[in-house]
Amino acid sequence: MSQAKIIDGNAVAADVRAAVASQITILRAGGAPLPGLAVVLVGADPASQVYVRNKNKRAAEVGINSFEHYLPAETSEAELLGLVERLNLDPQVHGILVQLPLPAQIDAQKILEAIHPAKDVDGFHPFNVGRLVTGGPALVPCTPLGCLLLAKRELGSLSGKRAIVLGRSNIVGKPMAQLLLRESATVTIAHSRTHDLPEECRRADIVVAAVGRPEMVKGDWIKPGALVLDVGINRIPAAEPGKTRLVGDVAFAEAVTVAGAITPVPGGIGPMTIAILLRNVLEACCRLHDLPFAEVL
Ligand SMILES: Nc1nc2c(c(=O)[nH]1)N[C@@H](CN(C=O)c1ccc(C(=O)N[C@@H](CCC(=O)O)C(=O)O)cc1)CN2
Numbered sequence: 001m002s003q004a005k006i007i008d009g010n011a012v013a014a015d016v017r018a019a020v021a022s023q024i025t026i027l028r029a030g031g032a033p034l035p036g037l038a039v040v041l042v043g044a045d046p047a048s049q050v051y052v053r054n055k056n057k058r059a060a061e062v063g064i065n066s067f068e069h070y071l072p073a074e075t076s077e078a079e080l081l082g083l084v085e086r087l088n089l090d091p092q093v094h095g096i097l098v099q100l101p102l103p104a105q106i107d108a109q110k111i112l113e114a115i116h117p118a119k120d121v122d123g124f125h126p127f128n129v130g131r132l133v134t135g136g137p138a139l140v141p142c143t144p145l146g147c148l149l150l151a152k153r154e155l156g157s158l159s160g161k162r163a164i165v166l167g168r169s170n171i172v173g174k175p176m177a178q179l180l181l182r183e184s185a186t187v188t189i190a191h192s193r194t195h196d197l198p199e200e201c202r203r204a205d206i207v208v209a210a211v212g213r214p215e216m217v218k219g220d221w222i223k224p225g226a227l228v229l230d231v232g233i234n235r236i237p238a239a240e241p242g243k244t245r246l247v248g249d250v251a252f253a254e255a256v257t258v259a260g261a262i263t264p265v266p267g268g269i270g271p272m273t274i275a276i277l278l279r280n281v282l283e284a285c286c287r288l289h290d291l292p293f294a295e296v297l
């Protein structure tokens with residue numbers, strides 16, 4: 001039985017952060033302003049609190065100034081729009097990130113569309129989405145860009161590769177498919193209505209799983225030697241009563257015996273998301289100040 005290479009997302013994320021940090025050091029020495037990231041959390045979702053804390057901590061480590069905004073769960077849409085408007089105008093802020101999900105009384109799309117596209121380090125604004133599709137310069141969503149970076153590190157050129165993206169969310173699936181297309185891969189987007197998903201999957205050289213269903217992708221769905229990128233983060237009951245554990249959208253123990261390379265959960269794509277956010281803040285800052293930006297890795 002073969003064994004896939006297990007991609008160490010923590011190690012690659014550390015490389016990305018180091019590249020961001022050294023670029024910031026060089027730019028600052030030349031008189032560039034301190035890059036600034038505003039992170040907004042509404043409510044007290046425990047997972048979101050962890051992600052936001054990590055974003056602020058990692059930002060500080062690479063030399064990005066972070067502005068933390070913790071708002072109560074009852075915050076109104078108008079209040080949040082007011083904060084976004086202030087951040088849009090704040091010259092110390094180059095990136096604005098509103099942590100998702102937002103509470104039910106707030107229309108998330110309305111908030112995302114209020115963020116100035118030049119400060120949209122999540123890449124969720126329709127301006128950046130359109131730019132990604134049409135091929136112009138764009139801020140690109142962090143998780144798919146992290147996946148792309150890992151794929152290019154593993155495979156080199158993606159040109160002509162068959163890729164399947166499982167899931168069609170605005171945050172991962174759709175931008176992932178566009179990024180793969182931009183690299184001249186042949187892209188299939190699969191979803192809950194796709195017929196014979198296992199067979200579609202078996203044709204792919206690259207599988208990106210982003211459906212949010214624990215261990216849905218089985219080992220026999222994977223083409224031998226394929227690259228498997230698992231975006232799922234699902235908390236399920238552990239063997240020990242009362243405990244939970246994290247699993248991805250891929251049945252790892254099965255897939256690892258078939259794939260050529262695979263990302264684990266945790267420690268695969270997740271850490272890349274925050275590292276790429278820092279990269280995006282640097283890119284936004286460089287564009288806003290007409291400074292050179294060099295791609296990380
Ligand atoms: N505004 C945004 N909201 C959300 C995004 C986003 O990109 N922008 N993505 C996710 C949450 N997220 C970052 O915000 C995120 C998720 C997971 C990880 C991560 O490092 N995961 C670890 C495991 C963590 C754990 O133990 O729970 C891993 O996979 O190793 C980082 C960031 C939704 N919201």
Ligand SMILES: [Mg+2]
Binds near residue numbers: 142143171273
């Ligand atoms: Mg994400």
